[in-house]
Amino acid sequence: MYQVIQTGVSRCGVSRPRLTCNDSTFHPVLNLAEHLKISQHDDNNPRILITGGLGQLGLGLASELRQKYGKNNVILSDIIKPNKEIVDNGPYIYADILDFKNLQELIVNHRIDWMIHFSALLSAIGESNVPLAMRVNIEGMHNVMELAKQYKLKLFVPSTIGAFGPTSPRNPTPDLTIQRPQTIYGVSKVHAELMGEYYHHRFGLDFRCLRFPGIISAGTEPGGGTTDYACQIFHDALTTGHHVCFLREDSRLPMMYIDDCLRSVMEILEVPAEKLKLRTYNIHAMSFTPAEIYAAVKKVIPSLTIEYKPDSRQGIADTWPMVFDDSGARKDWGWNHEIDIDELVKIMLTYLAPKYGKTLPF
Ligand SMILES: NC(=O)c1ccc[n+]([C@@H]2O[C@H](COP(=O)([O-])OP(=O)(O)OC[C@H]3O[C@@H](n4cnc5c(N)ncnc54)[C@H](O)[C@@H]3O)[C@@H](O)[C@H]2O)c1
Numbered sequence: 001m002y003q004v005i006q007t008g009v010s011r012c013g014v015s016r017p018r019l020t021c022n023d024s025t026f027h028p029v030l031n032l033a034e035h036l037k038i039s040q041h042d043d044n045n046p047r048i049l050i051t052g053g054l055g056q057l058g059l060g061l062a063s064e065l066r067q068k069y070g071k072n073n074v075i076l077s078d079i080i081k082p083n084k085e086i087v088d089n090g091p092y093i094y095a096d097i098l099d100f101k102n103l104q105e106l107i108v109n110h111r112i113d114w115m116i117h118f119s120a121l122l123s124a125i126g127e128s129n130v131p132l133a134m135r136v137n138i139e140g141m142h143n144v145m146e147l148a149k150q151y152k153l154k155l156f157v158p159s160t161i162g163a164f165g166p167t168s169p170r171n172p173t174p175d176l177t178i179q180r181p182q183t184i185y186g187v188s189k190v191h192a193e194l195m196g197e198y199y200h201h202r203f204g205l206d207f208r209c210l211r212f213p214g215i216i217s218a219g220t221e222p223g224g225g226t227t228d229y230a231c232q233i234f235h236d237a238l239t240t241g242h243h244v245c246f247l248r249e250d251s252r253l254p255m256m257y258i259d260d261c262l263r264s265v266m267e268i269l270e271v272p273a274e275k276l277k278l279r280t281y282n283i284h285a286m287s288f289t290p291a292e293i294y295a296a297v298k299k300v301i302p303s304l305t306i307e308y309k310p311d312s313r314q315g316i317a318d319t320w321p322m323v324f325d326d327s328g329a330r331k332d333w334g335w336n337h338e339i340d341i342d343e344l345v346k347i348m349l350t351y352l353a354p355k356y357g358k359t360l361p362f
């Protein structure tokens, strides 16, 4: 009855097996809906589907959205098998963004109103498998955008500092400027920005896009990007006491704590359309180098040591913005970050210390 096929990738780019069923009486969507009771939507709130929801950002966003719009109105999806906690916390469903018909079925059966499109291969993983990155980041995004147009969904797609390249002004980088990225990740994100804006002007799609800095979180792992060192240094500070950094000490990049990032998504989803002068905005919080974050962590954990062993990710970082100009977002819809570098260090270490059985001096 069941067979194993290979499909898509996990967040680390490895092919994952998936079970399919060849029994024609078995209906995966309806049976799962019945099982999870996800057809019982709460009130008149929007019904929201998150793609790629088991990565660094999706779980946190689902939690915020569920608090605001109701648990059963927010459906997490991915191609990864969820653990029990994820399933207990609200509706979760399998959705491969390369499968147009399946996505269409989900949107119809669950009467989806908004879509948050998180599925992607990030910068470093994308360079290690360019054909797959093209499929997931470009073909998958086409599927999502076309369905959002057909079913008149509000669509949020994140972009990134990686959507800029060596010919862009890097300090600061404005909303509208030269964009000639040199990674497949960046190329696919510029394509998503342009397609979303085209669909908005041509078909009236309510497309909203924020360019995120490198996102730093403790509760979820980063998915294979160029900014991942800025998460890893906190784990190393509390375990081995030594961090091997894959970027040079002076590589300045824009960064943001996950709470600010998730709040930015919650806010942009609700901004009245007439306030949006752009459909793609930069958002900024802080900007630091490995040497600066090392010094900030070392203030709390003086025994921490670091060595710099730049690898292929250095070549990517060298082409990215150092500081984002997000004055457009601040002016048009009131964006404001809350967490700076010292606060970030305090939050990350406070969150992670119990996990590693450590006590902190504050
Ligand atoms: N995390 C950051 O620092 C950052 C910064 C800028 C922009 N973004 C963007 O935000 C979004 C979410 O980022 P993240 O850090 O959570 O990414 P992540 O790599 O942690 O998660 C991406 C998810 O996409 C899923 N995926 C891969 N192929 C798929 C497919 N065929 N169908 C469905 N899902 C598939 C993966 O299983 C994974 O769970 C991405 O679009 C990313 O480009 C993230």
Ligand SMILES: C[C@@H](O)[C@H](N)C(=O)O
Residues within 6 Å of the ligand: 122, 123, 124, 159, 160, 161, 162, 185, 212, 213, 214, 215, 224, 225, 226, 227, 228
């Ligand atoms: C910056 C962002 O898009 C991601 N963290 C990456 O490094 O690829």
